[in-house]
Amino acid sequence: xxxxxDKDAPVELRADxxxxxxxxxxxxxxxxxxxMVTVEATYAQGDGDMAILLAEVQRQGSSAWVPAATIxxxxxPGGGAVMAELAAAVHxxxxxxxxxxxxxVYGASRFRVSAKEAGATTPGTLAIVAxxxxxxx
Numbered sequence: 001x002x003x004x005x006d007k008d009a010p011v012e013l014r015a016d017x018x019x020x021x022x023x024x025x026x027x028x029x030x031x032x033x034x035x036m037v038t039v040e041a042t043y044a045q046g047d048g049d050m051a052i053l054l055a056e057v058q059r060q061g062s063s064a065w066v067p068a069a070t071i072x073x074x075x076x077p078g079g080g081a082v083m084a085e086l087a088a089a090v091h092x093x094x095x096x097x098x099x100x101x102x103x104x105v106y107g108a109s110r111f112r113v114s115a116k117e118a119g120a121t122t123p124g125t126l127a128i129v130a131x132x133x134x135x136x137x
Contacts, residue, residue, distance in 0.1 A: 004135070004136065005133065005134075005135060005136075006133060006134050007131060007132070007133040008034075008131060008132040008133065009131075010040075010129045010130070010131050011029055011129065011130050011131070011132070012027075012127075012128070012129055013026035013027045013028075013029065013039075013112065013113060013128040013129065013130050014026040014027065014113070014115070014126060014127055014128035015127060016042070016044075016125050016126070016127035017125060017126070017127075018123040018124070018125055019046075019048075019051060019115060019116060019117035019120070019123045019124055019125065019126050020116060020117065020123065021116060021117065021118075021120065022116055023052075023054060023114040023115065023116045024114060024115060024116065025056070025065075025112050025113075025114045026112050026113045026114070026115070026128050027112065028058075028110050028111065028112045029110070029111050029112075029130055029132065030109065030110060031057070031105040031108050031109065031110065031111045031132055032060065032108070032109045032110075033134060034105055034132040034133060034134045035104065035105065035106055035133060035134045035135045035136075036102055036103065036104055036105060036132070036133045036134075036135070037055075037102075037103045037105050037111050037130050037131065037132055037133075038100055038101070038102050038103075038130070038131045038133065039053070039055065039100070039101045039102075039103060039113060039128060039129070039130055040098060040099070040100055040128070040129045040130075040131070041053055041091075041093060041098070041099050041101065041113075041115075041126060041127070041128050042097075042098045042099075042126065042127045042128075042129075043093045043095075043096060043097060043098075043099070043124060043125070043126050044096050044124050044125045044126075045094075045095055045096045045124045046117065046120045046122040046123045046124035046125075047119075047120055047121055047122045048117040048118055048119045048120025048121075048122075048123065048124055049094065049117075049118045049119035049120075050092045050093060050094040050117070050118050050119075051092065051093045051115060051116075051117050051118075051124060051126055052090065052091075052092050052115065052116050052117070052118055053090070053091045053092070053093070053101070053113050053114070053115050053128075054067060054089060054090050054113065054114045054115070055067070055068040055089050055090075055091070055101070055103045055111070055113055056068055056089070056111070056112050056113070056114060057105055057108035057109075057110065057111055058108065058109055058110040058111075059107065059108055059109055060109040061109075065112070067089035067090070068089045068103050068104070068105065068108070068111070069088060069089040089103075096124075111130065111132075113128050113130075115128070
């Protein structure tokens, strides 16, 4: 363990299983002492267009799941500034492959990934592994 960066062992959030046309949440992990989650999504495409992944977080004391998007609030459109998304919560995979996605989780207590497939009659499969890390450990 380094004084600057610490990384946990990989955790399986979703076993390799068929996708559906509706968002289905993965298992959850505790991220209350972590800064980032690296998600490895392994997609085997069926006849659908793509897999859609939604990274979600839950804050301490809440039962609500919200998208894990990082937003910079720089004012109002009328004032000449707008909100800008710095880290996206929705990710798409349009071919069979493994993809790494890094999700900031500062201030969250729980993390999960909901996933679905768009346009499929014969579903593809998806496996999800998460690796938690913290800065300044």
